[in-house]
Amino acid sequence: MLYHSTRNNQISVDSAQAVLSGLAPDGGLYVPAALPQIDVEACLQENTMAMAARIIGAMLPDIPNMETLVSRAYQGKFQTEELTPTVDTGKFTVLELFRGPTSAFKDVALCMLPQLLTAAKREKGMQEDILILTATSGDTGKAALAGFADVEGVKICVFYPQGGVSAVQRAQMVTQEGNNVAVCAVEGNFDDAQTGVKNIFASAVEGRLPAGNRLRLSTANSINIGRLAPQITYYFKAYADLLRRGQITMGDKVNFCVPTGNFGDILAGWLAKRLGLPVGKLVCASNANNVLTDFIETGTYDRRRPLHKTASPSMDILVSSNLERLLYFLSGDTELVANLMKQLNTDGFYTVPDSLKQAIAEEFWAGYCDDAKAKETIKNVFDNQHYLCDTHTATGWAVAEDYVNQTGDTRPMVVLSTASPYKFPAAVLSSLEEAPEMDEFDQMEYLSKSTGTVIPNNLSGLREKEERHTGVIAKDAMLDFVMAL
Numbered sequence: 001m002l003y004h005s006t007r008n009n010q011i012s013v014d015s016a017q018a019v020l021s022g023l024a025p026d027g028g029l030y031v032p033a034a035l036p037q038i039d040v041e042a043c044l045q046e047n048t049m050a051m052a053a054r055i056i057g058a059m060l061p062d063i064p065n066m067e068t069l070v071s072r073a074y075q076g077k078f079q080t081e082e083l084t085p086t087v088d089t090g091k092f093t094v095l096e097l098f099r100g101p102t103s104a105f106k107d108v109a110l111c112m113l114p115q116l117l118t119a120a121k122r123e124k125g126m127q128e129d130i131l132i133l134t135a136t137s138g139d140t141g142k143a144a145l146a147g148f149a150d151v152e153g154v155k156i157c158v159f160y161p162q163g164g165v166s167a168v169q170r171a172q173m174v175t176q177e178g179n180n181v182a183v184c185a186v187e188g189n190f191d192d193a194q195t196g197v198k199n200i201f202a203s204a205v206e207g208r209l210p211a212g213n214r215l216r217l218s219t220a221n222s223i224n225i226g227r228l229a230p231q232i233t234y235y236f237k238a239y240a241d242l243l244r245r246g247q248i249t250m251g252d253k254v255n256f257c258v259p260t261g262n263f264g265d266i267l268a269g270w271l272a273k274r275l276g277l278p279v280g281k282l283v284c285a286s287n288a289n290n291v292l293t294d295f296i297e298t299g300t301y302d303r304r305r306p307l308h309k310t311a312s313p314s315m316d317i318l319v320s321s322n323l324e325r326l327l328y329f330l331s332g333d334t335e336l337v338a339n340l341m342k343q344l345n346t347d348g349f350y351t352v353p354d355s356l357k358q359a360i361a362e363e364f365w366a367g368y369c370d371d372a373k374a375k376e377t378i379k380n381v382f383d384n385q386h387y388l389c390d391t392h393t394a395t396g397w398a399v400a401e402d403y404v405n406q407t408g409d410t411r412p413m414v415v416l417s418t419a420s421p422y423k424f425p426a427a428v429l430s431s432l433e434e435a436p437e438m439d440e441f442d443q444m445e446y447l448s449k450s451t452g453t454v455i456p457n458n459l460s461g462l463r464e465k466e467e468r469h470t471g472v473i474a475k476d477a478m479l480d481f482v483m484a485l
């Protein structure tokens with residue numbers, strides 16, 4: 001199946017190559033020339049793994065043996081066989097995406113990506129090893145490490161800003177096992193680490209990496225279609241759960257509210273709809289970094305504003321890369337997309353034509369929620385629905401409430417839950433009650449006792465695990481670090 005760049009439909013590759021390349025050579029993102037069709041009713045009757053194989057297989061048909069890859073990716077790694085359970089809270093249905101090995105929603109995609117990459121490599125007869133290089137502000141790093149650990153033919157190296165991630169996130173990364181993993185702190189902030197990684201890529205392009213002919217650089221970033229495709233599955237899974245519970249009948253439309261950063265998660269929902277799932281509105285929830293709220297309301301995307309550090313850090317983002325794919329899908333115009341992206345780069349903003357703005361508004365609704373509101377929501381949801389949610393999920397819940405209040409839409413609403421409350425124990429605990437001063441690991445235990453909820457295994461054992469990657473380097477030493485791997 002052919003994929004082409006969002007900025008030029010002459011630049012095209014098959015789906016296996018799209019996964020291997022990540023980004024198109026002109027800087028665009030790969031999109032399928034035509035979306036595949038699947039048998040939706042048959043799909044909805046399958047278990048989650050079979051659903052995943054069917055959906056990912058339809059999106060990436062040039063990668064063979066999808067059932068085997070799916071089983072290798074997920075079997076035994078999630079807390080439940082159904083991978084992404086839903087909880088009927090009596091108000092909204094919560095779709096729990098955080099039951100994977102690192103308690104983050106990114107596990108769903110990052111367990112699968114290594115399987116897709118290595119299979120695509122085999123398919124293309126590629127001999128070199130792949131080196132995955134990632135700068136992380138917390139969640140992506142650990143999920144990528146866990147996904148790629150001990151995968152043959154791939155190495156992974158993660159840089160994080162020293163002092164810039166939570167104690168739990170640091171512990172998750174520095175205790176990572178596996179003979180192909182490297183983790184290192186960088187003296188600087190996330191931008192420094194990110195810039196360092198970009199510079200290493202530039203060095204590789206110029207042939208300045210000694211291992212350049214043995215190693216191919218790649219990233220675990222969400223612009224890769226191999227990360228997006230696995231995320232479509234859980235929309236089907238949630239719909240199937242509502243069917244099984246008798247809350248809907250086949251064909252009824254269901255709304256989804258998605259805590260959004262890079263626009264990958266919500267775009268997967270839009271793709272589910274295009275594959276035939278009866279999806280109503282897709283509600284895009286942002287935190288105080290409400291670029292997308294403004295865009296969906298006005299048609300102008302404007303990144304010229306300060307980045308706020310919030311209690312939902314995985315959504316602190318000013319440029320949502322995957323929005324570019326939606327602009328292409330809804331306009332079908334690569335030249336328009338290329339021009340808009342150029343303008344974003346040079347001027348810091350763009351405005352879409354009215355027709356495109358309207359096409360977006362037909363399928364999406366947007367809102368945002370600041371930290372104070374998110375805290376209040378955590379408390380209200382716990383008091384009224386007896387459901388404990390994290391700060392990102394609370395953002396989604398609050399915006400879902402706004403949506404229902406402002407539109408009166410009474411269709412069933414599924415709120416996507418993107419992180420375990422135990423990944424952000426300080427913020428969650430302080431939303432519920434005044435807790436004594438203590439470190440993050442004690443906060444986890446306190447939260448568990450106080451709410452009667454269970455700490456996920458991967459987080460509860462962290463404090464006792466051996467620290468394996470304790471290095472800290474200057475930001476200009478990152479290239480040397482990679483060359484010594």
Ligand SMILES: *Cc1c(COP(=O)(O)O)cnc(C)c1O
Nearest residue numbers: 260261262263264265314418419
């Ligand atoms: C990455 C992430 C998000 C945002 O998802 P996008 O696909 O980037 O929109 C939301 N919540 C959590 C916890 C995340 O890790």
